[in-house]
Amino acid sequence: MRLPPAILANAEEVLREILRFSAPADTTLSRYFKDHPRLGGRERGAIAECVYNILRNKTFFTDFSEAGGGATMRRLTLLGMADAVGIDSMGGLTEEEVEWLQRITQIDRKLMHKSMRSNMPKWLFDMLVEQMGEDETLLLADSMNSPAPLDLRVNSMKATRDEVMATLAEAPIRSTPTPYAPLGLRVLQKPALQNLPLFKSGAIEVQDEGSQILSQIVGAKRGEMVVDFCAGAGGKTLALGALMRNTGRLYAFDVSEKRLAKLKPRMARSGLSNVHPVQIAHERDAKIKRLAGKIDRVLVDAPCSGLGTLRRNPDVKWRQQPQAIVEMQAKQIGILDGAARLLKGGGRLVYATCSFLKQENEEVAEQFLANHPDFELVPMSKVLAEQKIELEMGDYLKLLPHKHQTDGFFAAVFERKPMAKKVLPPKADAADDEAEDE
Ligand SMILES: C[S@@+](CC[C@H](N)C(=O)[O-])C[C@H]1O[C@@H](n2cnc3c(N)ncnc32)[C@H](O)[C@@H]1O
DSSP states (O other), rough: BBBBTTHHHHHHHHHHHHTTTOOHHHHHHHHHHHOOTTTOOHHHHHHHHHHHHHHTTHHHHHHTTTSSSOOOOOOHHHHHHHHHOOOGGSSSOOHHHHHHHHHHSSSGGSSSOHHHOOOOOOOHHHHHHHHHOOOHHHHHHHHTSSSOOOOEEETTTTTTTHHHHHHHHHTTTEEOOOOTTTTTEEESSOOTTTSSSHHHSSSEEOOOOOHHHHHHHHHOOOOOOETTTOTOHHHHHHHHHHTTTOSEEEEEESHHHHHHHHHHHHHHHHOOOOOEEEOSSSOHHHHHHHHTTTTTEEEEEEEEGGGGGGTTTTTTHHOOOOOOOOHHHHHHHHHHHHHTTTTTEEEEEEEEEOOTTOOOOTTHHHHHHHHHHEEEEEEEHHHHTTTTTTOOOSEEEEEEEHHSSOOEEEEEEEEEOOOOOOOOOOOOOHHHHHHHHO
């Protein structure tokens, strides 16, 4: 059945707002759907898919929509919708529009200029080519411009991976074990999970496999003192709490009250009672000082450009600016410095981002090591072997969607060298005794 012609007008309307890039695309879309309650599920799905296709392919689509008859925004919408539902399912097209769409959908995109094919802003394309060469940039761009699968993490406090797989199959939802993360399941459809008993009971959480691997390399153990320094809504906190088997103490720090508030219902569902959310004002907050030198493991999942999540948030590449990357680096170094004070001798600090830019990754790690001679790098190959994760890495974790089918993630692990024991001055009477012996 064809979609009603009005859907194209709705898609065009919300697209116009999203392309102002004044708010994240998913926020604008949710607000639009709330303001238009008459739109049905299929229609919402088509509008969302249309908008996301345009954000993924904006360079290419804009170029083609600028040629031809009629308004550019209408043509841009037509291209996004044709990719989302197919020309035959679109209602309200003129003959001329059908013919134009057919022509464009037949173009072989592999023949286009490389920076246009990447569908990235020029500054980002150039930055990536400099870092990883043209061929790999194009492979990365292709995978970043494809939708991500849905990954789940099984809450080991509530169920095993096999049990969850079997229960999902009854729904029926087909899932397969993720290749690297031991508690991950990959679902190829996009089912509504919120109403599943498995979700309500806290047996599953939505978490990209890359994010699950990151939580695991923290190596948190039973009974330890652990800090998730930039916990946000707690995606990794919950995984850490379960790895600690609900023992020890896990502090979830963040500067954002709103994000920490989202962690609370997830904590309740998960059944974890070892998690302590703490809002901090900044990375030098006095609440942090109190714990200095007492913590076994600290995860700094730093604020970053978010470019590693382009499969889910394709607007990020259009919203980011090169200057923001420079500012972000200074912030990341500052947060890492603040967090490092927490660690005891032998404790581990994990620095992570969901970015593939060396400015936010290797450069921050190198700067940290240069500023902190009391820390040393633990090669990622060693960390992964300890965790029995079969991934080939060198010094750092670098997950890339075209290689690992995860979002783009980076991580470095540092270990604090054993602290030198304080040498106390000899007691006055002991000194006197020695003097007498002589
Ligand atoms: C990448 S997000 C964290 C995502 C989260 N770990 C998860 O897995 O869902 C980065 C977080 O850092 C927080 N943040 C920003 N500046 C901070 C600071 N100075 N100290 C602690 N957290 C900070 C942000 O509020 C944001 O929630």
